[in-house]
Amino acid sequence: MSLATIAGRDVHVDEEGFMTEYDEWSEEVAGQLASNIAIELTDRHMEVIDFLREDYKAQGETATLRRVTTVGGIPTKELFQLFPKKPAKKMAYIAGLPKPKGCV
């Protein structure tokens, strides 16, 4: 666990760089995290991020891709366009959440 400065504020991150404190996240932080991995956030990205954060708050774990599709209503195909290659981990990173643990 260490502190990193992201978008002008100190936030706690794990050794990989994922944020560890839910309440330290902000949209500005998300913008910075996204640009770290070459993603420019659009409203559609933010819909996904908002769903992930709300769902995490309710469920206590990060939603899997399938859950983002079936519960969040965002088609799987689109998730791969918005967050190419490793959508589940990239979404979690930008949303300031741990990597999802579920297999499906």
Next chain:
Amino acid sequence: MTTTQTAPAVVPDFGDETEQRRICFICSKGNLDMAYPALIMANGALGEGVEVDIFFTFWGMDMINKGTWGDLQFSMLGNTAMHMKGSTKHLPQGLGGLPGMTAFATNMLKKQIADLDVPEVPEFVQMLHDMGARFWACKLSVDMMGLTKDDMFEGVEDIINVSEFIELSEGSQVIFI
């Protein structure tokens, strides 16, 4: 919580710069419990940015045959690891041969899978297709079973023979199920 000091932000390695990894799955079984390993692993691989091809052969064809994919069965017979959830006591093999036992075991398995929010086979296959998996049907199996492409899930790329599969799996990791 112990914190050390403020450091430059570490950015996770999402492997965007590393060489593209590829996995080919060969699905040769049409039992419900043997359909899921490939589907679940392929789902995990696609989510990790791995390119996935799935080659369906012999009874594995039932996973992409629209006449059968929604009705794969699970039998206790031949499965000596069969025991009820939460119990370590093995059920006698003879039970599996009783009328209705396959339907019963199939329903039990389907329920347990659904409880984990894992989709049924047709929906799962469609989901993998949406994630970018490519599906191939084995020519020999298609000929043997008298199938045509019209019998299969629309996302199947093509019916190919074994040498074509060997070509397309070059450089890829291959997992036979």
